Amino acid sequence: MTVLRVALIGCGAIGTSVLELLKSDTALAVVAIVVPEEGVAAAQKAAPGAQVASRVPASGIDLVVETAGHAAIEEHVLPALARGTPCIVASVGALSAAGLAEKLEAAAVAGRTQVQLIAGAIGAIDALAAARIGGLDSVRYTGRKPPQAWKGTPAEQGRDLDALTQETVIFEGSAREAAKLYPKNANVAATVSLAGLGLDKTLVRLIADPAVAENVHTVEAEGAFGSFALTMRNKPLAANPKTSALTVYSAVRALRNRAAALAI
Ligand SMILES: NC(=O)C1=CN([C@@H]2O[C@H](COP(=O)(O)OP(=O)(O)OC[C@H]3O[C@@H](n4cnc5c(N)ncnc54)[C@H](O)[C@@H]3O)[C@@H](O)[C@H]2O)C=CC1
């Protein structure tokens, strides 16, 4: 059996969980982990057999998976694509930056390869992207998380998140703006919009809600296909309350599908 040699970019809450799930995988081997200097020790501990590097190695890698954050797309994914290595991306919100989607496409064309944006913490991306072909009239996305998940974000400006006693809308606007302002919390807003009506026409609401313990994502779409409403109640990862566990499973699914003879 051919074993796909994987480079993992980022080794935080998602990356370490991905490593754990892939440990017993016979078709995929994480041979390199790309992290900044401060992440080297944690990466070495998480995968003692892998090479820990500051760049994706130029050879010996069949597939790259990014679970690091917006900056890693420009820094690591673009050069890997240009060299011809296929890349799987979790930080989809990075594509809200002007010109980055075009740069990714150009790099993939130059490398004769492909960049895959995973669904991550949200479902129904297949239905939405298919519905778009018939024509969509409206797509609304609401992201609701416990107050602690909004720590370290602009949601803290002018309010004490610990003191919230009722649900509070912290953002209302376009997916482009949401993804830019909340790079660790609104990747899903970007994914929904890229699959549907685009970054500027997708209506986004972000809510801090002391009554929820989960990350609750809602998508409502209408178009020529009919309509759907989806609600996900995602368990957050213990290592990062901003991030849903489903994101890990979505990344592992994407990796396993690359190695599988029958993909779903
Ligand atoms: N598509 C989706 O549904 C979701 C996407 N995400 C994306 O995944 C990212 C990672 O999430 P977590 O693992 O929870 O975050 P985390 O903060 O726990 O881990 C981030 C890791 O990436 C490393 N890192 C940071 N900047 C880097 C760079 N420029 N190059 C290489 N490594 C770098 C850090 O050292 C750390 O190991 C988020 O920032 C977000 O962009 C997160 C949740 C859902």
Ligand SMILES: O=C([O-])CC(=O)C(=O)O
């Ligand atoms: O993991 C989640 O629930 C969603 C998330 O953080 C994002 O969209 O960036």
